[in-house]
Amino acid sequence: MSIPNYLFPDILLLIFPFIVIGSRLFCSTQSKVPWRIANVGFIAIFILLNLIPLASGEGRLFISNWKIDDFGVLMREVLIISAILGMWLSKDYFEHSGERQQMHQIAEFIGAIAFATFGGFTVVSACDLLTFFLGLEMATIPMYALTAWNKKDQLGSEAATKYILMGSVATAFELFGFSYLYGFAGSLHFSEIQYAISNGTNPLLWVAVLFLFCGIGFKLTLFPFHTWAPDVYEGAPTPVTAVISVTSKATAIAFLVVLVFGPLAPIQEQIAPLIALLAGTTLFVGNLGALKQSRLRRFMAYSSIAQAGYIMVALLGPATMAKTAIIYYLFVYAVSNYLAFFVFGIIGHYREETFASLRGLSKQDVNLAIALAISMFSLAGIPPLAGFFGKFHLFFSGASTGHYAIVAFAVLNNVIALFYYIQLIKSAWVDEPEGNLSPIRLTKRQRNVVILLSVMVVALGILPFLSNNVFAGFSY
Amino acid sequence: MNLLNCLILAFLLFGIGVWGLMRRRHLIGMLISIELMLNAANINFISFAYFTAHDSTAGALFSIFVIAVTACEMAIALAIIVTMYRRHKSLDADQLRELHD
């Protein structure tokens, strides 16, 4: 059978980690070849993805277990962007050893990221529970490994231990849910499950739904399954933290989107209260937790918990609106988050990653401080930065079905969020540094990426062609 | 020997797993209880496949996949635990207190 062209990115992504890792066998440890291959490969995939025409219906393959639709394509783009940025962010962790331990085996590292990304691909294009489950695991398991990448790093291994133990429990919940769902529908295929549900429900289904949400709640760091996030985010190496905070979150929310608007679509109304509750509690807890943080990555963990809550709000809306909102927001969130992590990474070269070490940044390198402020304000959702428009989409989708209460609650929580983001900006702009500051030098790559991301954060929202032409006109 | 019994069995197994997870402080023990929980799910799959599901191969297939996936997951878990042990010289879950607010 002939392989349709829109499948090329997936196939390429599937094989090229082997190439990257394999290339290590043929060249010295210090050679740049794997790095170059990785760059070329990821960027090629990104370009290929962009070549796929949107709004061109969906394609099904492999006994119709693999479908590719606009949502899938755009999610792929988000995941690839996250992977590329994570790779770039990780690069100088392999070259440069300043305050922190140097990392090794960049090829395997990138390979792991690629596998996780492919897991994400699988999730968004799955059409039955089995593929679905495999994708999720494929996206998760590399993360465990990445977290513990620094074998010598004590915190890393502790974080990884916590992560994998809890993750496996979550997987168990997941499977339990799947099993009941299978039992309820008598089939693994989404369309048949949906058909069965639309014919009527029974407690079996609801138990399944409960366990599914609890299981995915872990990966999406919903309350009260968020407890792992701060520890893991802090323990893992910074680039891994960034990848976890974007890729695995994107995968998890994609999982929920596929589930809620796929098989569970007929009962979206009934599970709306659960979604609203999850969203509300999560963003509230996330905001509260971030209030008095002193360590940057822990802070980002709580902030990303809150973001997950905001994303959940969009799930209350109708399919098209919700998918649009969530994808757009994931783009924005990825960009802003990576901008923040790049700045933290640059700081982290010379000092430990705490609020205190941000002090005097505006005096030392005002452009970096501005970039930091931009990313923080974007995460806080202040117009005209992209974060605002992302949140606006989310709330728009949530409110469109009349859930004003949860939207109002989420919006009011923005004030708390703004408070702690301002705390961070304060330490970078207002606080006087104690002692003399160690100098900060940016490599060309870092500078370019920071500028690129800042421009994107500013432009992504207000420039209409981005949001309109890219995200409008889905066909599901 | 009907569906309900199997489900109850699976649920009990799951409960035992949870119980063990709560009781145990030894990382390996915890992994084992997690295995129990996963296998409870497997039993569900099998029994549903056997009794009710019209697409009965899928369930069995699923459980096999689960076993495979769980295997590699456990492999990584053990690897991590080994590195843990190298650092901490103990496998006590209570010792993992360095990352906290």
Place this chain on the structure above:
Amino acid sequence: METILFNQIWIIPLITVLACIPISASRAKLLRGIHTASASLVLAIVCFLTYRVYSMGAAPATDAANPLLLRFFIDIPWLSLFNAHYTVGADGLNMLLLALTAFIVWAGVLVSYNIKGNQKVFFALIQILATSVYGVYMSFDLVLFFVFYEMEALCMYLMIACYGSGRRDYGGKKLTLTLAFGSSMILATLFGLYFEGGVNSWSLMELSKVTFPMEFQMWAFPLMFMGFAVSSSLFPFHFWSPDGHSSAPTAVSMLAAGVMMKMGAYGCLRVAMFLMPEAAKFWLPYVVALLIFNVVLGPFIAIRHKDLKYITAYSSISHLGLIFLGLAAITPIGLRGASLQMISHGFLTGLFFATIGMIYERTHTRDITQMGGIMRKMPFLGVGFVLAGFAGLGLPGFSGFIAESTIFIGAFQQPSTLTRFVTILAILSITTTAVYILQTANRMLHGPLPQKYESLTDGCFREKLVIVVLVACLLFIGVCPGWISEMLDWSIAPIFEKFL
């Protein structure tokens, strides 16, 4: 042509910011020059357009898409995902507010020539703030409106916390977060308006045709009105303004008190009351009760304060209370008075904070008990302050008197008991205003001169220019108020029609 100019009002500041990016922060002189030039350019444009709007009056009622008869009306799709449009236009009210803003921004740029710290960033922030305010007054699409409205949060904290004085971090946070609180209330209701309206449009013209269900209005209106009122420091949400103003640098105090606090009142009038008149009729008489604090107790609190900026902040609170009194009257005169007060208080408080800032630059204290007799050393600034004070206590000849008397007469037309009662209290409380203003002026300017101030100097040309221009505006409005009220009347008419 004029339409293009009109849009330049908010574009030029942004262009200025972009243009300044390559210039290194060390070349402060050049930067100041550029920013002053752009501010003056905008000022010139706005004055010209204001004159045009005055001379042309309302637009001919030919364009069906433009029921408010706006001049320079543009409506182009912007974010098609949620039907946000770029809808701007000018009627008398917002044109005058734009003129006010242009003046205050211009003055703000001029007074902050020798501000400490990174001037490049500071002026950029001022320009961004100016953009946001201009945008708020120009836009007639709710999304556009809100985007501009919320933009202020971007600048305020940094400006106050990095360039302010005193408890600047606390003040900045308090201000920014309280305003964010207000705007979040607004945002929540905006969604309600869109989906309850059911016309798939955020444009005020479209939504104003809708009659929203009463049970929706009953909760949406208070939420939105309060959200806007937060930034106009209506009791009990006034607490941000004294701390915020006192810790902010001069230019920021001028902008915040002069124009930003008007955005709230403007929003109350233009959005909340315009779209939900039925609920407004129900709620506003109760809102009046809150004004007892603003209008009656505010001056008393000012009496007890020693810090110049605190005194001015509380006087602003009481003056803004008068705006709400005018709004709550729901009579044409009251609404006109409220709009007049927005404009007049903008100039007035701008002048106040400008002179205070200049005096503070010289005396390095804002405690009036520390000062005294400095009128002899800096007569020009002293006279400027005294004139600001006279304008503040509503002396005829200054715009304040026109606005206040209009508000009083308008509010008295509202027969509801509470409004009548509060109006009477407000009229009687012009005495307290006089008390704190005279007490401040006397303690600070008059009496014997302390030794330490023997070496003080009077304002330089730049500062004198600012004072002269602002005083001229106050006098101009105060001496010939006819044209301005004429401009306001036809702009307010459509809003008032909703209440008939």
Place this chain on the structure above:
Amino acid sequence: MINDITLSYLIFLLPLLTFVVNGLFLGNRNAKAAAAFAIACNGLAAASAITVAIHYFCSGYAPQKAIMFDYEFLPFAGSLVAKIGMLVDPLSIMMLVVVTFISFMVNIYSVGYMREDRAEGRFFSLLSLFSFSMLGLVAATNLFQMFIFWELVGVSSYLLIGFWYHKPSAVSASKQAFILTRFADSFFLLGIVLVSYVVGSFDFSTINALSLHAFQASTVNLGLCSVSSAEALFIGSVLIFTGGWGKSAMFPMHIWLPNAMEGPTPVSSIIHSATMVVAGVYLVARLFPFFAACGDTLTIVMWVGAFTMVFAAVIACTQKDIKRILAYSTLSQLGYMMFALGACKIHQVYAVTGWTASTFHIFTHAFFKCSLFLIAGSLIHQVHTNDLDAMGGLRKKMPITYICTLISVLAISGIPPFSGFFSKDEIILAAFQGHHYVVFAVALFTSGLTAFYMFRMFFLAFHGEPRHEGVKAGHVHEDFAMTLPIVVLAVPALLSGILGKGLFEKFFVPGQLHVPQLLKLAHAPWIPFAAIGVAAIAIAIAWFFYASPKAKVQRALDSTNRSGIYKVIYHKFYFDEMYYAVVRQFIFGGIARVSRAFNDYIIEGLLAFCVWFIHKLGDLVRTAQAGYLPFYLGTLIVGVLLWRFFGQLPL
């Protein structure tokens, strides 16, 4: 009728021009030029005012009203339009003449008086602003315009009283004057708003033409209570009168006036004679038909006036500060004018003689009071103190001043043929005709007091032995620039009564009254003699105490070891102290402190509590993050149960 309107423009524009030119350009550069310019402009203004007056009275048009010009200032709803215009009728013309003339005189005088002062230019510009605002006030065609210029009068008086702003006493006096009048003005404004709301117009022509019967039906809500429109109008009229109450410093709002003596003497003289304090009387006179229509308002006016009259006169008898004596005498003269207006009400009917008498007294009083103040100024200028202790024996040194003083003092004591006699006699007559016998008696008695304290001052200042080294040494001369206006003013002080009497009786009647009028009035030819008699006796007493050969002047002067009652009077019945007690303790210490405490503790406290509470919740969340793995695992299980029970799933 005046065919040339430019003159009437000039009356207002010249002082304004002076203010602007002197204030902005000449003032701080060239004081001499400023003075010359001010004198020239005010002289021209006075000339044009007099011309207009002559035109007006000689043309047969005389007693009718005319509106020279009326510009729309600020339109409110419908007929409620604020206008700026010029109303011409005998009253306003008379005031225009008086104001311009007096301010011209004072300007000349100031050249001499302010010669040494640094800020001469500022002084002249403010003086012109003062007369400009007063002119605008008297020419007002409607309440709104009146209030505008009313406020301007207040602020210019503030600026002038506090002219020497480095003197704390002057500063506080100016503040007190402004705030006290402002306090009254707030009621005035309220009255204007209320009346204009009920009537629907600001114009005097409309308001004076009211009759309450039209307003019985509808009701007006006053917040606390709801009253019928007629009562509302009555309240409004009282409120409006309150404005005049404060401006004319009627009891108990009188204390600012004596303290205002801190200002330069020319300012005191212009305040007391022409500009500020008569504004209140002028207001009542202008709105007389309205007040008459409103029933009991005039009774209030009468009693307030009468009490102030005697109250101030009593205090004046004990003062030693020459300017304060004059200040209290002004108060009591204002009381005369006020109660004369009030005395027009006779039970339910009205007579207009009081109105004529009052306006007449405004006219005559202006001249002799102005000249008295100018004289006081030149005395002070010579002996450098306001205190009578330091004066005495000035008769020889300053003969011209002595003569003029005698004229003015006789005038104010109401001795024929000096001007004061005629007007005051009319007033007393009006009180008698109004059957207000108590007030009549009081007035008679007060005229005696007036004569007594004026001559007391006169004798102590000019007669007896010199008590001042400077005077003994003979460093006393009469400054030309200061003496000239005194002499000029002595002429009207002497003649304005005789000449004016006919004029006033012919032309000065209030506008069309809408109340029953008493046409036939009781005539009492003995009243003038009674008045003269009382005055003569009082003068004799004064002579006996202070000027007779065996008068113990020293004893008369020392205020110590006096009886209690004397002390009480000498300390002005301790009114200033009471005021400060009320203001400090009640206003600043009471309301202000409470409201600030409410703000700082209650509101800020609530805010702080919210912040604290949220932070506490944050701590709660973070304490959960103890890094304890079994707890984390527990949260997973708990989570499942949580959403099982609270997830609202239909399980």
